[in-house]
Amino acid sequence: MTDARHAARAIDALRRGWPIRIGALALLPIETGDPRRLAAFDPEGVAPVLLSAGRAETLKLANQRAAAVPDAPVLVERAPWVDFAMATALADPQLDLATPMKGPFRAIPVLSPEDAAAALRLARIAGMLPAFFVLADGAAEVMLSAADIDAHEDAIRLTIAARARLPVAHAEDAEIVAFRTPEGPGEHVALLIGAPNGRPPLVRLHSECLTGDALGSLKCDCGPQLDAALKAIAAAGWGILLYLRQEGRGIGLVNKLRAYALQDQGFDTVDANTRLGFAIDARDFGVAARMLDLLGQREVRLLTNNPNKVAGLEARGITVTERVPHFLPTNPHNEQYLATKRDRTGHQF
Numbered sequence: 001m002t003d004a005r006h007a008a009r010a011i012d013a014l015r016r017g018w019p020i021r022i023g024a025l026a027l028l029p030i031e032t033g034d035p036r037r038l039a040a041f042d043p044e045g046v047a048p049v050l051l052s053a054g055r056a057e058t059l060k061l062a063n064q065r066a067a068a069v070p071d072a073p074v075l076v077e078r079a080p081w082v083d084f085a086m087a088t089a090l091a092d093p094q095l096d097l098a099t100p101m102k103g104p105f106r107a108i109p110v111l112s113p114e115d116a117a118a119a120l121r122l123a124r125i126a127g128m129l130p131a132f133f134v135l136a137d138g139a140a141e142v143m144l145s146a147a148d149i150d151a152h153e154d155a156i157r158l159t160i161a162a163r164a165r166l167p168v169a170h171a172e173d174a175e176i177v178a179f180r181t182p183e184g185p186g187e188h189v190a191l192l193i194g195a196p197n198g199r200p201p202l203v204r205l206h207s208e209c210l211t212g213d214a215l216g217s218l219k220c221d222c223g224p225q226l227d228a229a230l231k232a233i234a235a236a237g238w239g240i241l242l243y244l245r246q247e248g249r250g251i252g253l254v255n256k257l258r259a260y261a262l263q264d265q266g267f268d269t270v271d272a273n274t275r276l277g278f279a280i281d282a283r284d285f286g287v288a289a290r291m292l293d294l295l296g297q298r299e300v301r302l303l304t305n306n307p308n309k310v311a312g313l314e315a316r317g318i319t320v321t322e323r324v325p326h327f328l329p330t331n332p333h334n335e336q337y338l339a340t341k342r343d344r345t346g347h348q349f
């Protein structure tokens with residue numbers, strides 16, 4: 001029997017640095033581990049290091065993996081020089097310039113490839129670096145299967161938790177609606193502006209960006225886009241802003257800041273995500289479709305430059321009657337970021 005609770009417990013364990021078992025593999029997360037935990041997990045010092053395909057590519061280990069499976073995880077042999085600090089350097093590309101990597105590093109066949117891939121997926125769901133020490137016979141208190149992770153993702157229930165009047169700078173007649181899922185602490189929010197007028201509402205899907213939304217970061221366009229969306233919806237007389245807790249295109253704040261550190265080393269927003277072992281865009285716009293559904297809106301006019309948002313809503317039964325472009329003036333700090341969106345992620349400017 002699959003059970004979403006197993007995955008929930010495993011996510012908690014990973015964040016605390018406790019070993020988990022997925023199928024045939026016992027796994028200690030590198031990000032939240034430490035030398036003491038490693039010694040307890042692997043007293044003989046033999047556990048190899050499991051890395052994502054993207055990270056292995058950077059370390060030039062990708063060519064050693066089975067050619068037929070392009071995104072398969074890679075297992076790095078535990079040579080004597082691969083201690084905890086070196087494993088951390090293997091896992092975290094932020095350290096690439098600071099840590100001279102003394103190899104050689106050798107990829108070995110991945111034990112239980114499906115369980116290994118499931119472990120990397122769970123780390124990403126937990127907002128952590130996808131990297132582990134792995135043993136076939138190690139001890140772990142939390143046990144789960146790859147199917148439990150699917151059950152966890154499928155079980156996500158969304159309900160309206162609270163609603164209230166909220167006058168905002170651009171619209172004094174707005175109403176806020178908060179949604180809750182038992183799986184995550186982050187509450188998604190909808191701001192309803194104006195009143196239904198017979199036309200589909202003007203809708204903006206805004207993914208959380210703490211740095212842009214709250215701190216005025218100039219590295220992206222999120223802050224101005226949020227402000228302009230509220231203004232445009234108010235001007236249209238009827239619309240909804242969905243504030244989605246998908247920080248960093250779904251990889252979480254900590255990982256986004258790791259990506260920023262790589263961008264300071266010269267990588268663009270796409271390559272930074274890939275080198276860290278994440279998808280270029282980890283968001284699921286199905287949650288936005290469910291929010292619109294709960295609000296009784298099946299047809300929308302969507303403010304976006306991102307065709308994936310349109311496709312994501314339509315795939316979940318929401319009709320996008322019109323895509324309304326949402327482009328704001330650039331600044332010297334975000335010009336390159338926006339050019340990358342245009343050239344590499346299909347944004348239409």
Ligand SMILES: Nc1nc2c(ncn2[C@@H]2O[C@H](COP(=O)(O)OP(=O)(O)OP(=O)(O)O)[C@@H](O)[C@H]2O)c(=O)[nH]1
Nearest residue numbers: 207208209220246247248249256259269304305306
């Ligand atoms: N991983 C990562 N996330 C980023 C970076 N810069 C901004 N973000 C995140 O990207 C998301 C911005 O999303 P949106 O404003 O919805 O933008 P979009 O998908 O480009 O689409 P539209 O603005 O609708 O055209 C937010 O979650 C930001 O935190 C970055 O360099 N790396």
Ligand SMILES: [Zn+2]
Nearest residue numbers: 209212220222
């Ligand atoms: Zn941003």
